Amino acid sequence: MWCRLRLDRLAGGRAGGYVIRESMLEHPDTVRSFRWIRWLLVAETVVGLAAIVIAIVLTHAGQTIPWAVWFRATVVLLITLTLYVFAWRAQLGYYWAYQRLRLFSRIFPVVTLVIAAIPNLYPFWMVVEQIVFSVLMIGIGDVLTSDHMRTTFPKPARPTAP
Template sequence: MDTTTRSGAFRPVLLLTGAYAALSVLTLVVIILFRNDPAMVTDAVWVRATLVVASSLLTFAFARSAARGSRKGLLRLRIVAAVMLVAIVVIVALPGLFPLWLRIEQAGCGLLLLAVTVLVNGRRPRAR
């Protein structure tokens, strides 16, 4: 299978990981804009958002690598997506640790990563 076909097959994964990265960056922008509101932006929010932006950009980079046919890229994508999904589930489930708005945003990220995890662990990516 050539690179173009492989990239086409990975288009949904690229779109989902791109949306995850965009949502994460947008969230960091919101945090910067509301940095003087202690009810909305806590130290934990800063740390979490920074980590999520970094992981989302890595996730997108791994998806691009996997789309080009890299087995290591696919393995990294599987690991990072699954680990971040578990971390997000914990964050959304724990009451009081983060403001409600961030937990809702993280739930959105979690849904995107759930779809990525299902797609990259299905039969088709392994066959390629």
């Protein structure tokens, strides 16, 4: 419990303890949205693991895999693990986690696609992996920015000065 409270305070700042109403968490559309997010994150994990497996297989076949591929594949898995934590805390109603998940689902696809566009940085199969990763992240962002989810996670009111 203490660890979770510390995580929420550290990651969420002043709004770390702000939790939405229980009735909104139990709403069927909210439950369905988080189910979709979980499946999309599982797909992200599969994509990340597939990139590592492909790199290992190609290495064993005698191909030289650039350092950038190993770095990218590892970072994607670490990012996905972070997103699982955000999704878990958001599903419990923490506004900060919803906001982080929403922010990253907008930023990561852009960064990934820009990097994928750099000529000769990655082999073709890794460029395809980055595009799939981006599409899945855009899907998460789409779920999070639905009218229902934005209504479910209202921005916390600023504290008034005494």
